[in-house]
Amino acid sequence: MNFKKLAPLAVALMLAGCAVGPDYVAPTSNLDTEYLFQGVDGTEVGEANQHLVNAWWKQFNDPILNQLVVDAQNQAIPLKVAAQRIRMAESYQSAIESFKVPTVSVGAGFGNLQLSENDPLLGGAITALNPLTGEDLGLVEDNNSAFFAGATIGWEVDLFGRIDRQANAASIRKEQMEIMREGLTTLITSDVIHNYLQMRGAQARHAIALKTVEDQAKTLELVKLTVKSGYGSALDEARARAALAATKAVIPQLNIAENVHKQRLAILLGETPKQSQHRFATSMPLPSFTGVIPTGLPSDLLNRRPDIRIAEREMAALNEESAAAIAAQYPKVFLTGAPGVLAKDFDDLFNGDSIAWAGSIGVSWNVFDGGRGDAIVEMQQSRFDASVLSYQQSVITAFGEVETLLNGYGQSQQYVTLVSEAATATSFAVNKAKSLYKAGLTDHLSILDAQRQQNIVQDQVIAAKLQTANMTIALHKALGGNWDVVTKTAD
Structure with missing residues (x-):
């Protein structure tokens, strides 16, 4: 740790x-x-x-x-x-x-993302070909799906x-x-x-x-x-x-x-x-x-x-x-965290390599509110x-x-x-x-x-x-x- x-x-x-x-x-x-x-x-x-x-x-x-x-x-x-x-x-x-006390919410589900080949940002990566062989390079897949499960934790430090x-x-x-x-x-x-x-x-x-x-x-x-x-x-x-x-x-x-x-x-x-x-x-x-x-x-x-x-x-x-x-x-201080697991296949969802998490700390302060x-x-x-x-x-x-x-x-x-x-x-x-x-x-x-x-x-x-x-x-x-x-x- x-x-x-x-x-x-x-x-x-x-x-x-x-x-x-x-x-x-x-x-x-x-x-x-x-x-x-x-x-x-x-x-x-x-x-x-x-x-x-x-x-x-x-x-x-x-x-x-x-x-x-x-x-x-x-x-x-x-x-x-x-x-x-x-x-x-x-x-x-x-x-x-x-x-x-912290607020904890849990969730799980399945997500799917279909990318457009005409996307001005990622479209070229999807259709990119090997200049030598002419084969698809597979830089970015146009169709992505994954299973996920995890928790969201939020806490305002008083x-x-x-x-x-x-x-x-x-x-x-x-x-x-x-x-x-x-x-x-x-x-x-x-x-x-x-x-x-x-x-x-x-x-x-x-x-x-x-x-x-x-x-x-x-x-x-x-x-x-x-x-x-x-x-x-x-x-x-x-x-x-x-x-x-x-x-x-x-x-x-x-x-x-x-x-x-x-x-x-x-x-x-x-x-x-x-x-x-x-x-x-x-x-x-x-x-x-x-x-x-x-x-x-x-x-x-x-x-x-x-x-x-x-x-x-x-x-x-x-x-x-x-x-x-x-x-x-x-000032108000906030701590947030989102531990969980993410995998393309459900069978891999609870493997050690599927662990993912995010955390942050933030401060909010109204420095001017008109009195x-x-x-x-x-x-x-x-x-x-x-x-x-x-x-x-x-x-x-x-x-x-x-x-x-x-x-x-x-x-x-x-x-x-x-x-x-x-x-x-x-x-x-x-x-x-x-x-x-x-x-x-x-x-x-x-x-x-x-x-x-x-x-x-x-x-x-x-x-x-x-x-x-x-x-x-x-x-x-x-x-x-x-x-x-x-x-x-x-x-």
Whole structure:
């Protein structure tokens, strides 16, 4: 083997580490050591149980809800689309990385070449005769054929790291797709929990309305007896009928709300309404969250929030793409080779004398492009600078959301406590008003007013619980974290 012929290749390999372009440095942020509303009721700083952090909805203690989350994460069509996008990103990464290694193609075949005797260059050689004997000299045959087999090898030596930077950017883009799927899982899971709780809330309000209708119907009968005996008035009866009709009018609206949330759940589950109707055949009480929310430290948001992580990865990807644009302005070195065998007869094709090969090394460099290369570099730098600002905005937005929801979560729990106390008081007022009315010590208006207040406050209790539940969902979402369910069945 002639090692001198390999010298250019060796030099190229030694120079392959001359990468150009900026190295990526992860951003740093000046963060507060604690939240402004840290320590509100129902929260704690630590994250002692990571399982509860990731599968926090299990603290609603509702097996149906747990199973809905599992099924949604396995069946939701948007998540399946996201999985395909990850596969696309993986394929793109593989395609880019393939340029790092030589491209080898093989081929074989048969060729035939017929030369013209009238060819101005070779025609004379074909028809040349021996001047002494007059015989054909056979300098060039007019008909030539041969069998061949061989390979073609091409390789761009990545001297300045252009291909390597592009491959790094593709790898980061794949990471972004994975984080996006994680974020989409969070959005779909939170939507499932929200719609499930809203559906149970509509069912609870429906039950309250039915109970109120029953009580008001009994009150109406009592008023009728009172009017019949001469102690009541037609006005009392009219008011009782009006109150009963008004409460009955609420029931269709609650049925609409319950059905809307059922259909939304079916969509999230990737099912038709008929396929999912068995899941909600039985009305269940509105579940209550029984745990505490571990907020962690403000610095935890940088690694937990999908939007912040995507923004950081965008900076990293654009840094690599910017470096690739810089490297593209430097020379490109190509190595090519074509080893093979060539013979006129197929039987001779694989003899040692039939070996043939060709090799070359070349350099390509755009020494003038009208400023196009510099413009592309500047464009990539501007994209990177914009991504830095976007990252800063994502961090600020995340902290604002957490602070807002921490305060809202604490206030909503106080609201539940206060309206629950009001509900107890209104129930006592209704019972007292009925007793006084039976004894003839008050008119029917007192009963109607007490029942109206009771109906309003009981509805407020459900609304307060739903508000707290929504705050619970929103706060967990704002704090981030991986919500993927590992098991296929609910606990």
